[in-house]
Amino acid sequence: MDLTVKEKEIQESGFSVIDDVFTDQEIEDILTAINRADTTKETFRKSDDLFAIRRLLKEVPDTIGLIFNKKLKAIIQEIFGKDYFLVKSIYFDKPENSNWFVSYHQDLTISVNEKVEIPGFGPYTKKNDQFAVQPPLHILENNFTIRIHLDHTNEENGALKVITNSHSKGIYRPETIDWSIEKEVSCNVARGAVMIMKPLLLHSSSRTTNNQKRRVIHLEFSNQTLPKELQWSEYLNFDRTSS
Incomplete structure (x- = not known):
């Protein structure tokens, strides 16, 4: 698989879509593992x-070997190298009749194990016993996200809308978007494909209008070392997992 073009797209536009990363059977196996989970936990x-x-x-944890x-x-090793590790994983299931939408934003925080006052890190937030903090800009610039699509996704069931190349402009407040020069793109992604994006890419998603589910696995990766007082709240050296 020649991923040179995809690497260039990520560098220049802030995102890229790669088709056929997972077969239908692999998607079904992932969903089966998720559906067996105990949903009573606060996470x-x-x-x-x-x-x-x-x-x-x-x-x-049954999903680890299926996902990687x-x-x-x-894909990860060819585009980004071998020194990256996983630092966050979330499963989103947006139902058929969902009115949930997300306005334009950048992903400006990382998940850490505790709140520690360190220059350059802050502010902190806490949700469901998990801490998040805005780190120095260079950490966000080096991180990347992979979204695994478990359903076909388009403008009618919450596909991400992004502003091309906004990841290259540092902290970019949504209220300052100049729509006369910025370009909005809908990232339609097929079932079994992945979308790779930079955290600083401005993105949003709309309400569902076509009565179709949108299930996505959101994975964040880093190769950055945190100050010794802090640890990633989630860490996985995925290269050591079986596949």
């Missing part, structure tokens, strides 16, 4: 508009 969010599992790989198949490992 599981349940509402009419969204079901989510935070720290997915910790809560449902040979294709996904090869």
Whole structure:
């Protein structure tokens, strides 16, 4: 698989889509493992508009070997190198009748084990006993996200809308977007494909209008070393997992 073009797209536009990373059977195996999970834990969010599992790989470890198949490992290593590790995993299930939407934003925080006052790190937030903090800009610039699509996704069931190349502009407040010069793109992604994006890419998603589910696994990766006082709240050297 020649991923040179995809690497260039990520550098220049802030995102890229790669098709056929997972077969239909691999998707079904992942969903079966998720559906077996105990949903009573507080890391599981349940509402009419969204079901989510935070720290997915910790809560449902049976998914690890299924998610990190040979294709996904090869994609990560060819585009980003061999020094990256996983630092966050979330499963999102946006139901058929969901009115849940997310306005334009950048992903400006990382998940850590505790709150420690360190220059350059802050502010902190805490949700469901998990800490998040905004780190120095260079950490966000080096990180990347992979979204595994378990359903076909388009403008009608919450595909991400992004502003091309906004990842290259540092902290970019949504209220300052100049729509006369910025370009919005809908990232339609097929079932079994992945979308790779940079955290600083401005992105949003709309309400569902076509009565179709949108299930996505959101994985964040880093190769950055945190100050010794802090640890990633989730860490996995995925290269050591079987596939």
